[in-house]
Amino acid sequence: MNQSFSSVWTREPRTAKSPTLSRGQIVRAAVELLDAEGLEALSMRRLGARLGSGATSIYWHVANKDEILELVLDEVYGELTVPDNGEATWREAAFSFAYAMRQAIFRHPWVTRVIGTTPALGPNAISLTERMLNLFARAGFQGLDRDYAVSTITSYVTGVTTPELSWKAVAAKTGIDSSELNAALLPTLEKVAADHPGLLAQYAEFNTLDTDTMRALNFDFGLTCIIDGLQARLDRGADGPPPGSRSAHPQPGSPARDDAPG
Amino acid sequence: MNQSFSSVWTREPRTAKSPTLSRGQIVRAAVELLDAEGLEALSMRRLGARLGSGATSIYWHVANKDEILELVLDEVYGELTVPDNGEATWREAAFSFAYAMRQAIFRHPWVTRVIGTTPALGPNAISLTERMLNLFARAGFQGLDRDYAVSTITSYVTGVTTPELSWKAVAAKTGIDSSELNAALLPTLEKVAADHPGLLAQYAEFNTLDTDTMRALNFDFGLTCIIDGLQARLDRGADGPPPGSRSAHPQPGSPARDDAPG
DNA sequence: GTTCGTCTCGTACAGTGTTCGATTCCACTC
DNA sequence: GAGTGGAATCGAACACTGTACGAGACGAAC
Numbered sequence: 163m164n165q166s167f168s169s170v171w172t173r174e175p176r177t178a179k180s181p182t183l184s185r186g187q188i189v190r191a192a193v194e195l196l197d198a199e200g201l202e203a204l205s206m207r208r209l210g211a212r213l214g215s216g217a218t219s220i221y222w223h224v225a226n227k228d229e230i231l232e233l234v235l236d237e238v239y240g241e242l243t244v245p246d247n248g249e250a251t252w253r254e255a256a257f258s259f260a261y262a263m264r265q266a267i268f269r270h271p272w273v274t275r276v277i278g279t280t281p282a283l284g285p286n287a288i289s290l291t292e293r294m295l296n297l298f299a300r301a302g303f304q305g306l307d308r309d310y311a312v313s314t315i316t317s318y319v320t321g322v323t324t325p326e327l328s329w330k331a332v333a334a335k336t337g338i339d340s341s342e343l344n345a346a347l348l349p350t351l352e353k354v355a356a357d358h359p360g361l362l363a364q365y366a367e368f369n370t371l372d373t374d375t376m377r378a379l380n381f382d383f384g385l386t387c388i389i390d391g392l393q394a395r396l397d398r399g400a401d402g403p404p405p406g407s408r409s410a411h412p413q414p415g416s417p418a419r420d421d422a423p424g
Numbered sequence: 425m426n427q428s429f430s431s432v433w434t435r436e437p438r439t440a441k442s443p444t445l446s447r448g449q450i451v452r453a454a455v456e457l458l459d460a461e462g463l464e465a466l467s468m469r470r471l472g473a474r475l476g477s478g479a480t481s482i483y484w485h486v487a488n489k490d491e492i493l494e495l496v497l498d499e500v501y502g503e504l505t506v507p508d509n510g511e512a513t514w515r516e517a518a519f520s521f522a523y524a525m526r527q528a529i530f531r532h533p534w535v536t537r538v539i540g541t542t543p544a545l546g547p548n549a550i551s552l553t554e555r556m557l558n559l560f561a562r563a564g565f566q567g568l569d570r571d572y573a574v575s576t577i578t579s580y581v582t583g584v585t586t587p588e589l590s591w592k593a594v595a596a597k598t599g600i601d602s603s604e605l606n607a608a609l610l611p612t613l614e615k616v617a618a619d620h621p622g623l624l625a626q627y628a629e630f631n632t633l634d635t636d637t638m639r640a641l642n643f644d645f646g647l648t649c650i651i652d653g654l655q656a657r658l659d660r661g662a663d664g665p666p667p668g669s670r671s672a673h674p675q676p677g678s679p680a681r682d683d684a685p686g
Numbered sequence: 687g688t689t690c691g692t693c694t695c696g697t698a699c700a701g702t703g704t705t706c707g708a709t710t711c712c713a714c715t716c
Numbered sequence: 717g718a719g720t721g722g723a724a725t726c727g728a729a730c731a732c733t734g735t736a737c738g739a740g741a742c743g744a745a746c
Contacts, residue, residue, distance in 0.1 A: 167598050167609065171616050183693080205733065216695040218735075223693095227734065274540055278586035281594060283616045292623045306629065306638070307645065313584065314646030321583025322575065324540040332543065336429050347429065354433050354545045361554045367568065376568070383569065384576030390656045391649030445724080467702065478726040480704080485724090489703065 170229040171283045183215055185223045189233045193270070196234060201272040204230075228280065235276045236284025241266050244293035252301035253389055259294070260319050260385050267323045271331070274324045302396050311392055318388055326377050333373070341372035432491040433545045445477055447485045451495045455532070458496060463534040466492075490542065497538045498546025503528050506555035514563035515651055521556070522581050522647050529585045533593070536586045564658050573654055580650055588639050595635070603634035 191212045195204055206227060210217035224230055242263055245255040267273055294312040303311050329343065338346045348369065355361045368376060453474045457466055468489060472479035486492055504525055507517040529535055556574040565573050591605070600608045610631065617623045630638060 167594055167612055169612075172612055206735080207733080210695095218696080218737095219694045221735075275537065278536055278590050281587065281590050283612070285616075288617050288620060288623065292617075292620050295623065295626060306633075306641070309626065310642045310645035313587075313642050314580070314649055317583030317587070317646065318576070318580050318650075319583070320586065321579030321581070324582065325543065325575075325579070328540050328543050332429055350429055350431075350434055350545070354547075355550050355554075358550060358554050361550065361557065364557060364571065371568075379568070380572045380575050383572035384579060384650070387576055387650050387653030387657065388580075388646070389653070391651070391653035394652045394656065395649065468704085469702080472726095480706095480727080481725045483704075 169280065169283055170225070170232045171285075173225070183213060183219055183223060185233070187213060188220055188223055188230065189237055192230050192234050193237055196272045197270055201275050204272075231276050232280055232284065235273060235282060236286045238266055238270050238273050239282065239284065239290050240286035241269075242286075242290055244290065244297055252297055253393065255297055256315060256389055256392075257385065259297075260315055263316065263319045264323055264381060267320070267327070268330075271327045274320055274327060277320055301392075303392075307395075314388055314392070315385075318384055322381055322384060326381075329373060329377070340374045343373045344368040344371070344376070431542065431545055432487070432494045433547075435487070445475060445481055445485060447495070449475060450482055450485055450492065451499055454492050454496050455499055458534045459532055463537050493538050494542055494546065497535060497544060498548045500528055500532050500535050501544065501546065501552050502548035503531075504548075504552055506552065506559055514559055515655065517559055518577060518651055518654075519647065521559075522577055525578070525581045526585055526643060529582070529589070530592075533589045536582055536589060539582055563654075565654075569657075576650055576654070577647075580646055584643055584646060588643075591635060591639070602636045605635045606630045606633065606638070 188209070192204060192209055195209060195212055204227075205217075206220055207217040209230075210220060213220075220230075224233070242259070244259055250258070291312060294316075295308045298308045298311040301311075330340075332338075332347075333340050333343050336346075348365070351365050352362060355365070371379075450471070454466060454471055457471060457474055466489075467479075468482055469479040471492075472482060475482075482492075486495070504521070506521055512520070553574060556578075557570045560570045560573040563573075592602075594600075594609075595602050595605050598608070610627070613627050614624060617627070633641075
């Protein structure tokens with residue numbers, strides 16, 4: 163049993179002396195295609211066409227399409243940097259990292275759909291998490307808390323940007339400018355939330371703002387909450403509650419319950 | 425131009441008197457299929473087979489496959505409840521909602537891949553957000569801040585659970601028990617992070633915990649941060665910084681920049 | 687010149703979402 | 717009961733998809 167875990171990063175890459183096609187070219191072309199036309203447009207045949215080669219030639223350099231997705235995802239991680247120590251407080255560094263990550267996701271809207279298909283083990287992802295761990299280590303977090311702090315921020319960023327992107331996609335598809343999107347969507351919302359007058363009243367407020375700045379404020383709100391919460395934990399210090407009982411609240415479902423599909 | 429926005433929820437459903445097939449049956453069967461075999465297994469032909477009908481018969485009740493995904497997503501939203509007012513503090517309510525949401529995602533691991541394909545406008549999603557907005561209104565948040573608070577929590581939950589699910593998927597595929605997963609993955613990590621000794625040292629700590637409780641601690645850590653951060657904002661009160669300048673920090677990229685694909 | 691690994695690629699297979707037109711079925715009117 | 721019309725189902729077909737397989741092409745080593 164126990165078929166071992168496999169990923170692009172666990173296999174040795176093919177020798178780099180390939181003349182016409184290389185893993186790097188494939189990844190670059192795939193990112194271009196994804197950026198230009200979205201996730202659905204990435205097919206092996208179209209990728210081959212863009213590379214000026216047959217579709218099945220790609221399979222010599224890559225095991226399957228999922229591996230390409232692993233590679234392009236790591237390519238995006240490569241665009242991210244963590245501000246070096248000394249030149250900024252950890253709060254500023256965390257803020258600017260989160261903003262840079264959001265911008266990177268906006269440049270490559272397909273990444274949110276690729277994240278979650280497989281764990282990120284590429285070199286860029288690895289060295290990025292190392293730099294982030296060091297950042298929070300310098301901030302004063304210890305042990306696993308460093309890892310948790312990194313995860314909290316990156317999870318939040320991917321989590322918020324995902325719905326942001328679906329609204330952007332709606333705007334792009336319908337051709338409505340983002341400044342008019344909220345107003346244009348009002349009839350839809352009135353229909354859909356017809357028997358929720360309180361909700362409609364809240365939505366009416368949205369007309370005063372354009373979508374982009376509203377989403378930006380939304381992003382900043384949650385990010386500030388998280389960083390304030392991290393700061394609070396830091397201020398409580400090592401004399402705070404021991405790990406495992408760090409939050410005194412009821413846990414409705416056992417966190418360890420496992421309903422993973424067979 | 426301006427092709428208007430369309431969604432299942434903007435169209436009138438077909439008359440409910442269908443004898444052998446109904447939208448409800450389709451959705452229920454689709455959820456069963458998705459839970460049992462995952463997102464890739466959901467095809468119109470397999471869904472039709474499960475319903476004892478032809479694949480194309482489904483198109484009478486539903487415009488296309490994406491609409492089915494909208495419907496099943498809202499079905500999952502229907503499993504979530506928000507604790508009523510009075511019986512708990514907003515902190516407790518927010519905690520228990522977040523935990524319930526995580527559990528619901530674990531029961532339906534495919535939802536994280538469906539979220540983000542389209543905005544959630546189904547009746548269950550609508551009434552859920554209304555209840556959440558009321559919760560934070562009672563907590564003391566005003567105006568758009570209520571919306572931002574809801575978004576912060578739900579975004580975090582979807583964001584953290586996504587990588588949790590990919591590790592669960594690895595465990596399921598390789599047949600490795602979650603208590604042994606961290607140890608089993610160590611060789612892979614040693615290969616992948618060979619030139620990052622600091623990172624490897626950190627990963628070595630993981631062997632003392634099993635994946636599930638480590639992930640649960642991770643989830644609780646970030647959730648506590650967020651709720652503490654919300655609390656802090658509440659404590660700062662209305663005499664705090666005005667909206668729009670609520671966080672004094674450099675914003676590396678203009679938040680309103682729009683790189684959406686054409 | 688032959689042989690061997692590297693690399694490309696055409697063909698083929700099973701499967702996908704969706705369109706279209708034909709067909710069945712049922713409630714209704716005359 | 718016969719006839720009509722819409723609701724609903726479904727088979728065939730189309731243009732795709734990812735990928736396995738095997739036949740070739742290329743260059744270097746012997």
